[in-house]
Amino acid sequence: MKKTIWTSLSLIILLIAACANEDSNKNEVKIMKKKKAVVYQVFTRLFGNTNTTNKPWGTIEENGVGKFKDFDSNALTEIKNLGITHIWYTGVPHHAVITDYTEFGISNDDPDVVKGRAGSPYAVKDYYNVNPDLAVDPDKRLEEFKALIDRTHRHSMKVLIDIVPNHVARNYEGLTNPKGIVDFGVDDDTSLEYKRDNNFYYIPGSEFKVPNWENGYSPLGDNTNTLEDNMFIEVPAKWTGNGSRLPQPNFNDWYETVKINYGVRPDGSKEFEELPDSYAEKDFKEHFEFWEAKDVPDSWKKFRDIALYWLDFGVDGFRFDMAEMVPVEFWSFMNSAIKMKNSEAFLLAEVYNPQLYRDYIQKGKMDYLYDKVELYDSIKHIMQGHGWTDHIPVVQKGMQDIEHHMLHFLENHDEQRIASPDFVGKAEIAKPAMVVSATLSTSPTMIYFGQEVGEPAQENAGFGSPTRTSIFDYLGVPNHQRWVNNKKFDGGQLTDDEKDLRDFYKRLLNFTITSDALMGEYQEIHFYNKEHTEGYDHRILSYVRWVDDEKLVVISNFDAEKSYDIEFKLPTEIIKKWRLCRNTYKLQEQLYDGTDYELNIENEVGLINLRLRPLESFILQVME
Structure with a gap:
């Protein structure tokens, strides 16, 4: 009996002690400074465009275009107040466009190898300059972008831009390269399909032919252009960006781009030193030291120099397009160099193969990858009514060791708009999904501009089809334009439902960036x-x-x-x-x-x- 009483008293004392220790435990946690990050992806040329014409294949004069200056203090204040920590300005590097800028010393681009009237932001033409469409004065486009970076920083947000290492525009031409920088392909031996230090792969003895246009398609729709002649001179033809080795790529290939050679032979073997498995456990400094004395392919150095240039310019990080198409060793080389210059740089990559996630995080030194194939796809099925929430805990358990590195989103420029009929048709259906996406893990959250006001992407812009806001054409984005409200950026034209939706996003995102528990x-x-x-x-x-x-x-x-x-x-x-x-x-x-x-x-x-x-x-x- 005495033993039983003593045991009970001991348990009570332990319980009281556990409760009493709560205050000391709280003090330990208060040193935690990291909060969740929230990325606002904005398609830069669409953000401030108030033109509502939306003519299919419309010119810049007909449909209008947004500018860097549209992100004024009012706009940036409202973006910040939405609960945003980082802005990903999509489409900033100078890519191939149809608009004539020859008076500014910029060569015209051939519509036969440009997608849409405004061009794809992922067919970069000049990595050391920015899209002239975005500047009030194209001669001062770099100065205008620098001013935007400075404004964004004054509003306590970080700046991300794209780097697209897998491919460049077919007509790449650097006009403002820093001293000592040589364009891609200038020193290539074009008589060979492959050479380690060639920047491109070639098809010797061939000429490039534009694709056969399908379903009555033509490069500029009903609008004509003197350069639209079903021809583009490229001798010898180069491999296309998605890896096609045909002189005449298919219409569905990335025909507007050419693939970069990273020292990977056509048979897939590598002509560079592979990273030992033990480096998955090593930090970026050790990765930097590993490559410092190594002889690496020329393309590696070119892209490293591009990234370092933009860091010096004031950019705080990058979103890397189709990163899994580039060897993980290159990423170790590139990202360790970035981190040596700015250890806080935000590095986000597009990787869709779950079997590669850990390699690109651990060996490639990526901070974050898209959590598309696991979380996004699962949540989309649930929202559409044919998925069960039971799958979410299973996904999260499988990601447990890398959950912090898997960025969550419900929209981006590649995915269907939530409010489009092909997704769920009603923006409010995303509310529980957004709560889960934003609070499930310690990873960053990302939203796409217009998502917070239920943009349905119903416009037939020209190249491509509705359900995704066009990244290829000049366009006005209607729901978003109602929030822009003639550049007052106050939501003055929003419907009550749109206001309620934006208020929901604002409450949720602001909670996530202040909560310690979510980290x-x-x-x-x-x-x-x-x-x-x-x-x-x-x-x-x-x-x-x-x-x-x-x-x-x-x-x-x-x-x-x-x-x-x-x-x-x-x-x-x-x-x-x-x-x-x-x-x-x-x-x-x-x-x-x-x-x-x-x-x-x-x-x-x-x-x-x-x-x-x-x-x-x-x-x-x-x-x-």
């Missing part, structure tokens, strides 16, 4: 509630996030029609981890109006009575 621990409680909570099903998702002084319960209802009245449960494991010693705690909802709820603890299980309305989410904080 802390994660545990799913979804399957526990499926088993123990009556009425809880696969249209709901729940998990907890915490540090010692901030404990969050996140619950989202993906059903657009059904409400759930449930007695939601926190399992014993969480009650113990959180050292919840009282019978009752107040829960404060963080996303909307701070409404209070109650957590009751019975038999070491937490109970929360909730009504989850259609598409509603709760972020509940335990108030201690």
Whole structure:
């Protein structure tokens, strides 16, 4: 009997001690300074365009174009207030365009190898300058972009731009190269298909032929151009950007670009030293030292120099296009050089093969990769009604070791707009998905301009098709233009529903960049509630996030029609981890109006009575 009493007293003392230690644990966590990052991807030439003509294949004069100067103090203040930490200015490097800038010493581009009237931002023509479309005075386009960088920094946001290492425009021509910089291909031996220090691959004895246009397509639609003659002179023909080795690429190939050679022979073997597996565990300084004395292919050096040039210019990081098409060893070389110049540089890469994720993060020294194939695709299926929330915890568990490096998004320039009929047709259906995307992990969140006001991308711009806001043509973006409101940037023309949607994004994103818990621990409680909570099903998702002084319960209802009245449960494991010693705690909802709820603890299980309305989410904080 005495032993039993002593054991009980010991347990009580331990429990009191655990509760008493909460304050000291809080002090330990307060040193954590890292917060979540939120990236605002903006298609630069579309952002400030207030022209509403939207003629298919329209010229710059007919459809208008946005400028660097449109990102004025008011615009940047509103972007910052949305909860943004980084702006990815898409389409900044000088790419091939149709507009005539010969009076500024810029050669014309041939529409037979340009996609759309405005051109693809991923067919870069000159890496040491910027798109003349974006400048009020094309002669001063670099100065105007530098001014934008400075304005963005004054508004406490970082600047990202694209680098596209896999390919360049067919007519690459650097006009303002720094001293000692030689253009891609100038020193190539074009008599050979492959040579290690050639920048391109060649098809000796051939001439390039433009694709056979399909379905009545022509490069500029009904608009004509004197250079549109179904010809582009390139002798010998080069490999096309997506790897096609045909002198006449297919219409669906990346015919406007040519592939860069990184010292990979046509048979796939490598003519450079491979990175030892042990370097997956080494930091960027050790990677830099590994390559410092190595002889590397010429293309490696050219792209390193490009990145360092833009860092010196004031850019804070890069989004790397189709990174998985370039050897991981190059990324080790390039990214370690970037980090040696700016250890805080933000490096985001487009990689779609999950089997390559860890190599490109660990060996390639990428900070972040798109979480498209796992999280985005899963959430899209759930939003469309043919996926189950059960899959999300499985995805997150599989990413556990690299979850911080997997950037989350629901829209970008390559993906369908949420509000387009081919996705879900209604922007509000994204609300629970956005809560999950933004709060599930410690990774950054990204939104695409216009997403926050429900842009549906219904315009037939010319090249390509609706559902994605065109990146190839001059265009006005209607929902976004209502927010721009004749460059007042105050949302003055938005509908009530659009205002409500933007308010939701603003509340959510601002919460994520201030929360310590979202950089802390994660545990799913979804399957526990499926088993123990009556009425809880696969249209709901729940998990907890915490540090010692901030404990969050996140619950989202993906059903657009059904409400759930449930007695939601926190399992014993969480009650113990959180050292919840009282019978009752107040829960404060963080996303909307701070409404209070109650957590009751019975038999070491937490109970929360909730009504989850259609598409509603709760972020509940335990108030201690």
